[in-house]
Amino acid sequence: MAERLYIFDTTLRDGEQAPGYSMNLEEKIRIAKQLEALGVDIIEAGFAISSPGDAESVETIARSVNDVTVASLARCVKKDIDAAWNAVKVANRPRIHVFLATSDLHLEYKLRMSREEALERVKENVAYARSFCPDIEFSLEDATRTDHDYMCRVVEAAINAGATTINLPDTVGYASPDDIRNMVDNVINRVPNIDKAIISMHCHDDLGLGVANTLSGVRAGARQVECTLCGIGERAGNAALEEIVMAIKTRPDLYDLEMNIKTEELYRSARLLSSTTGVKIFPSKAIVGDNAFAHESGIHQHGMMANSLTYEIMTPESVGVVKTNYVLGKHSGQHALRRKLEEMGYVLPDEEVANLFSEFKKLCDRKKNITDRDIIALVESTEQPEKKIWSLVSYVVNSGNKMTSTACISLKKGDKVYEGIAAGTGPVYASLRAVEKIIHHPFSLEDYQLSAVTEHRDALGEALVKISDGEHTYRGRGVSTDVIEASILACLSAVNRMLEGEVSSITGGDSAIKMSFDNDMLVGHTDKEAADANDND
Numbered sequence: 001m002a003e004r005l006y007i008f009d010t011t012l013r014d015g016e017q018a019p020g021y022s023m024n025l026e027e028k029i030r031i032a033k034q035l036e037a038l039g040v041d042i043i044e045a046g047f048a049i050s051s052p053g054d055a056e057s058v059e060t061i062a063r064s065v066n067d068v069t070v071a072s073l074a075r076c077v078k079k080d081i082d083a084a085w086n087a088v089k090v091a092n093r094p095r096i097h098v099f100l101a102t103s104d105l106h107l108e109y110k111l112r113m114s115r116e117e118a119l120e121r122v123k124e125n126v127a128y129a130r131s132f133c134p135d136i137e138f139s140l141e142d143a144t145r146t147d148h149d150y151m152c153r154v155v156e157a158a159i160n161a162g163a164t165t166i167n168l169p170d171t172v173g174y175a176s177p178d179d180i181r182n183m184v185d186n187v188i189n190r191v192p193n194i195d196k197a198i199i200s201m202h203c204h205d206d207l208g209l210g211v212a213n214t215l216s217g218v219r220a221g222a223r224q225v226e227c228t229l230c231g232i233g234e235r236a237g238n239a240a241l242e243e244i245v246m247a248i249k250t251r252p253d254l255y256d257l258e259m260n261i262k263t264e265e266l267y268r269s270a271r272l273l274s275s276t277t278g279v280k281i282f283p284s285k286a287i288v289g290d291n292a293f294a295h296e297s298g299i300h301q302h303g304m305m306a307n308s309l310t311y312e313i314m315t316p317e318s319v320g321v322v323k324t325n326y327v328l329g330k331h332s333g334q335h336a337l338r339r340k341l342e343e344m345g346y347v348l349p350d351e352e353v354a355n356l357f358s359e360f361k362k363l364c365d366r367k368k369n370i371t372d373r374d375i376i377a378l379v380e381s382t383e384q385p386e387k388k389i390w391s392l393v394s395y396v397v398n399s400g401n402k403m404t405s406t407a408c409i410s411l412k413k414g415d416k417v418y419e420g421i422a423a424g425t426g427p428v429y430a431s432l433r434a435v436e437k438i439i440h441h442p443f444s445l446e447d448y449q450l451s452a453v454t455e456h457r458d459a460l461g462e463a464l465v466k467i468s469d470g471e472h473t474y475r476g477r478g479v480s481t482d483v484i485e486a487s488i489l490a491c492l493s494a495v496n497r498m499l500e501g502e503v504s505s506i507t508g509g510d511s512a513i514k515m516s517f518d519n520d521m522l523v524g525h526t527d528k529e530a531a532d533a534n535d536n537d
Ligand code: KIV
Pocket: 014, 073, 099, 139, 140, 141, 142, 167, 169, 170, 171, 172, 202, 204
């Protein structure tokens, strides 16, 4: 029988640590539940000691999922282990993940510790963690730059102290696939008690080798892989879960291993991450990018028609990219929408379908043919988890090449409607200023992207914005057939994330607002025009 490969997902810890990917509690729970549906074996839910917010999210995730191990990271010290255990102990299957750097470089310059001191620390703290929890992972941070003899001593000591998984990370993404194979061979051949633990790989992608290195470790005998959805993570990221999984599934001749992953959930998991964080999936991203299964060239199309195996090594359906034949339009009813959603794998409660149906009807008034991608965009825009503190009531925007753009926007908060008027050197600029005036909370625009969801003229426009209040950045996403509306919706989604948790009071008047939009976005306009626009406020 094939051996089992365990999938350890660290999207919510190593991934979330990366700039631009921070998530609130509700968002993390949503991702965790999708990871459970995907069938990962272990979810690393956070680093409990790092903040009370992280501890709360690890604990809430531990309560919210059933059929998956929940891990918290901990440095090799008692207070971290206590915090990790307090957060994960409510899980059906808790794990404490303890780590300590073992390369001479890290020991000398970061930890200022000798090899012997580090070894003692490992013995003491792994045993301490094991006194609470039967499932202990120990990671030798910077393993790929650690002396092999010393590595064997640390691994043996950690297993003797109670570690059940030994992780050998390529922390800085420095190793080659050959280095990884040698490292794993070394541990398997020289650590006498290695049969009592599972070896794990955790490879960063600084040289673009994260997945290749992980797979090399698997070939050498590692039976756990640590990865993130779409490879998000520190710097160049971590090894991408969907790539590792599909490489193993597509090449059983190389990897005769069983996994618990339902590969049909891969696309949806990646989309959920993207719609939650507002970070688009790169079109040519392997497995889940929009172009991953697109065959544009004539030669490829010809081959595909003759026999799909000519150019297709896996089917789009196998990763959850479903092309339905069932077209929806203006005359389709709620029942038809539900059927379509189910065909696409969305089984939603009645209330959500009813909600979507009213959005769908609005879309039908603006767009003749509703494609599968439109439906996905609708589902994603209605499932944004931020609290709707402010919502859009109406907007009027005037713009032209011989005038200063103006925007008049009405927003609703509670049952009150507020209006803001602003001018700007472009319609988006004017609209965002009007929003800023109404909410009485300055923010700067750090990033703005606009794209079409589908290819036709009546396509839905998708706007992604990143705003900053000076301390944190917040992302938002908006979808509409009108790109100005999409931009306002994206801005409001980011604003609501920014204001969540804050008590914002509306006092009326607008003169005190700091206008802080980045003038970089005023492409093609002079400073004088921007100044004139400011004068109009
Ligand atoms: O990259 C790394 O070494 C880590 C460890 C904490 C596992 O993320």
